[in-house]
Amino acid sequence: MTTTGSRYTPYTFFDGTRRRLAIAAACAALAFGATATGAFAADAPYPTKPVKFLTNFPAGGPIDILARALGDALQKDLKQPFIVDNRPGAGGNIGADFVAKAPADGYTVLMGIDSTFTINPHLYASMPFAAKDLKPLMIFSSSGLAFGVAQGVKAKTLPEFIAQAKAEPATFSSAGNGSPGHIAAEIFASETGAKITHVPYKGNAPAVLALMGDEVQAGILATPGLLPQIQAGKLRALAVTGKQRSPLLPQVPTVGELGLKGLEFEVLYLAMVPAATPEPVMQTLRGSLQKALALPEIKSRLSSLDMVPLGETGGAASEHLAASQARYGRIVKATGMTVD
Template sequence: MTLIQSQTLRVRCVRMLVGLLVMAGAGTSLAQPVAGWPTKPVRFVNSFPPGGPSDILARAVGEALQKQFNQPFVVENRAGAAGNVGADLVAKSAGDGHTLLWGIDTTHTINPHIYKSMPFRDSDLKPLVILSSSGLLLGVHPDSGIRTAADFLRTARTQSLNFSSGGNGSPGHLWVNMANIGASTRLVHIPYRGNSPAVMAVVSGEVQGGTLATPGMLPHVKAGKVLALAVTSASRSRMAPEVPTVAELGLPDLQAEVFYVVMAPASTPEALMNTLAKAIIDVLKGPDLQARLQQLDMAFLGLTGRPAAALLNRLHDQYGRVIRATGMKVD
């Protein structure tokens, strides 16, 4: 079995695992709320710049929780080092439920493999909720001369193309390496400080293309400033049902998912973890937040506890094998 065949099998296994974990967690009742929380403003530390999917989701959940608990829920953006800056801040915070990390799985599943050293240990944080998952949209600037996925492959296999990402260790960074090994492309990774500036780099023609979060790309696709070639999710995006998946185009090895995660300091008591998770999940299950998830092209998961930790551990091991094989590193 080749590396790419193995990687494809692992992607399928991850999707099966997620389904099993969701079903396993569906019947688990969380503990009753802990009295006295929150006693002061709650900080949602978002490890990426404003305007990205995790930031938008954090603000929507924070607004709903603020109404429920009559305490401010403030989103604080601490971008840098592919999420390590924000994660380090939360890892060193008190485990009292008033400082939580909002981000994506890559801080915990990719960064440990591509950074020579990490400012915090995995054991300093524990997953509170894996909120949702989504795919990415492969898009190019109209002046690139690329019009179809076939054009993209033909061009990218014969010449270098600059592709933006939301930063070193981001899903777009991983995807560039997956494409280079799995489809023999010659993509050059150009990191930016978050999804929004990476999208604008495609829009302006500063780079030829990018594989980035769909909500950020789609308005520019509709405006004719970006050409959408494919989505990396297993099924078509509800936001852009006319755009084929990479699997439909004969490139199942380039399928990739992003998982949106809330983490807490490891010192947070289990009873308080349950209270926090229940509060967030209850809000996410409401019609307003379900509509927002759809707008962000996210599928609701709501994994907590051991199932959440198991998924992150599985992704950590899988991505580690891919990264070692591709030589992916911090630029």
């Protein structure tokens, strides 16, 4: 029997049903595939793609050199590229903020120094990220600072330089506002009565270049950056800020030997990740970094940079940073240190 006006003939009904069944089957297959893919991705060992080591200071500085050496080692161990990306500015705040807002998946790791977290919060009226946004992965190493002067400076010893700076203000370069060189210069002025003018640059390497070019007279800068120029005779070192003399500059006295123990200072070189980064991912990165620090070539690199290996993680790293932050908070308050 034919029903006039009806568009559902036995043929068209069957055809439509077959089409709907086919669509349903395809959807089920896609859903299964997506589930299977998701399960595979969840079970896939980290890392499955390139990892970015973001440094918050310019290329050529100590942390950049260290990040590249460690990146090469991790690339060999974890079989994925580790790419160094430099994003300097605002005492390291710009790069740190970028990482704080990155996905917490282990593919963006901050390679920096402690001052961004231990000095800047006391110095800047507002920070672009909160302390809770990042957590330490590891403190790799530490180094002291060297008190370097340009060749044009007449003073041959630190006491001579102090006398000179009391009579006429001395210009000091640093790696930027809030950097170790900035706070060290302020401590120096506070402890000795010397008059200083702080000149911030965008990183340790530019600060060293300014000193070499006689743009400034002095700089209390990370030893790894100053060391090659001191050894080449292009700059002079008047003191080092470590508790012991540097094995690479054994003829240079410590600030403690010269009666300035308040100027003893260390820089911490570290990695931070977004706070929500999964623990298994952090374990993979920490394990590979520990293996890297044990490699002869990395030990040699640290030694050539006058760095002491630490490898601190977890509570030890957090406590070390907290102690430094408390100390620098007292110094910033006592010296009246400001952002230039």
